[in-house]
Amino acid sequence: MNVSVVILAAGQGTRMKSNLPKVLHEISGKPMLFHAIEVAQKISDDITIILFHEADMIKSKIKEIYSNINFHIQDAVNFPGTGGAMMGVSTKYEKTLILNGDMPLVTDEALHNLIGQKSDITMSVIKLVNPSGYGRVVIENEEVKHIVEQKDCNEEQLKINDVNAGVYCIKSELLKKYIPTLKNDNAQKEYYLTDIIEMAVNDNLHIKPIFVNEEEFKGVNSKLDLSHAEDIMQTRIRSHWMREGVIMRLPNTIYIDSRAIFEGECNIENGVSIIGNCHIKNSHIKAGSVIENSKITHSDIGPMARVRPDSDLIDTHIGNFVEIKKSTLNGVKAGHLSYIGDASVEAGTNIGAGTITCNYDGKAKHKTVIGKNVFIGSDSQLVAPVNIPDNVMIAAGTTVTKNPSSGDLVLSRTTQKSIANFFYKFFGTKK
Ligand code: UD1
Ligand code: MG
Numbered sequence: 001m002n003v004s005v006v007i008l009a010a011g012q013g014t015r016m017k018s019n020l021p022k023v024l025h026e027i028s029g030k031p032m033l034f035h036a037i038e039v040a041q042k043i044s045d046d047i048t049i050i051l052f053h054e055a056d057m058i059k060s061k062i063k064e065i066y067s068n069i070n071f072h073i074q075d076a077v078n079f080p081g082t083g084g085a086m087m088g089v090s091t092k093y094e095k096t097l098i099l100n101g102d103m104p105l106v107t108d109e110a111l112h113n114l115i116g117q118k119s120d121i122t123m124s125v126i127k128l129v130n131p132s133g134y135g136r137v138v139i140e141n142e143e144v145k146h147i148v149e150q151k152d153c154n155e156e157q158l159k160i161n162d163v164n165a166g167v168y169c170i171k172s173e174l175l176k177k178y179i180p181t182l183k184n185d186n187a188q189k190e191y192y193l194t195d196i197i198e199m200a201v202n203d204n205l206h207i208k209p210i211f212v213n214e215e216e217f218k219g220v221n222s223k224l225d226l227s228h229a230e231d232i233m234q235t236r237i238r239s240h241w242m243r244e245g246v247i248m249r250l251p252n253t254i255y256i257d258s259r260a261i262f263e264g265e266c267n268i269e270n271g272v273s274i275i276g277n278c279h280i281k282n283s284h285i286k287a288g289s290v291i292e293n294s295k296i297t298h299s300d301i302g303p304m305a306r307v308r309p310d311s312d313l314i315d316t317h318i319g320n321f322v323e324i325k326k327s328t329l330n331g332v333k334a335g336h337l338s339y340i341g342d343a344s345v346e347a348g349t350n351i352g353a354g355t356i357t358c359n360y361d362g363k364a365k366h367k368t369v370i371g372k373n374v375f376i377g378s379d380s381q382l383v384a385p386v387n388i389p390d391n392v393m394i395a396a397g398t399t400v401t402k403n404p405s406s407g408d409l410v411l412s413r414t415t416q417k418s419i420a421n422f423f424y425k426f427f428g429t430k431k
Contacts (some may be wrong), residue, residue: 004091081190134163144187
């Protein structure tokens, strides 16, 4: 399609009350701006992002993930405002679609509708019961005549409930013509992109309003807006995966990162959080479990288990209050109350309740390697680095500090003593 995309993201976002630039606040595990970039990439190969506030930091974060993006730094000191943002920007194609970096919910389907129109300028309009805060759109005979910012509205204009959603598709030649002529004679002393509408009307051009859905074109300006946008995005993500065959018990209680991938038949119980880049295949994640940046295949996890980043669990059972970190478990059972970190554990191994891999010596992390068919008794500590070969039995309560040999029983307990009738002596009770 012959359309370039410009994403406005130079604003500071003071209403977020945060040191983090507004567009880097996350929705479902991804900065808002990244959602806008991904939608733009579905539409065009000519994408320009306008930055100013924290430009270097935002730019380097974008470059870590996306390539083929152009950047333009706004002279926001001398030319503030959405019109100032467009000054000096040149785009490749016949039409330019202007998006906002703080609009993470917009979909490419909705944008295609805007791009597909024949008018000189097409703009998104939302009908709102409470239009407060937005620019009001004056529409006559199904054409836009004027956009008035709230701060410049008279009594009559304040009552208009058709508002500017802030997304436009404009013939690129018009931007080239109008942007350099913008003035800042308004209440905010800013250069308004919206002023080009009146210029186009004076040139007898056609400006078509496209009514869009508030849920998709919602701008995020505060942390309250952020939470509403998160809610909408989560509903979309969960609905998508349920349609793909994932079972969810009480979906509204489940959090799923936008980067998560499910395969086969998975069952996700209530209160589960799937954070970061997870790949979950044919597995059952039980109530209250937290999975982060990990791969889970043919396994059942929880209830109330925690799988921390870089874990790979295959054909494995993890029970309640078990924490796994940066470990590979293949064909393992760890039913209760354990910490397995920086470890690899092979098939047929049983990890008893209360087993701890002591992976940190106060300075560095060390590995625990456990082979096949190892039986680890309850309340054992494996002091890393340690290597337990296949077919080893570790007695309950053992602290393993040396590598055993295959076939060994490892035992480190003090011998049990019994003192007859001590109880009665101490408490003075007679038999
Ligand atoms: C803008 C519109 C308003 C519309 C509203 C919809 C103008 C003059 N007004 O107002 O009609 O109802 O969006 O949300 O355009 N930005 C820059 N550089 C700047 C200022 C802003 O890049 O100097 C970027 C921001 O980062 C943001 C977008 O432009 O992504 C919109 O800016 P914002 O300040 O939110 O505009 P509004 O005042 O809400
Ligand atoms: Mg805004």
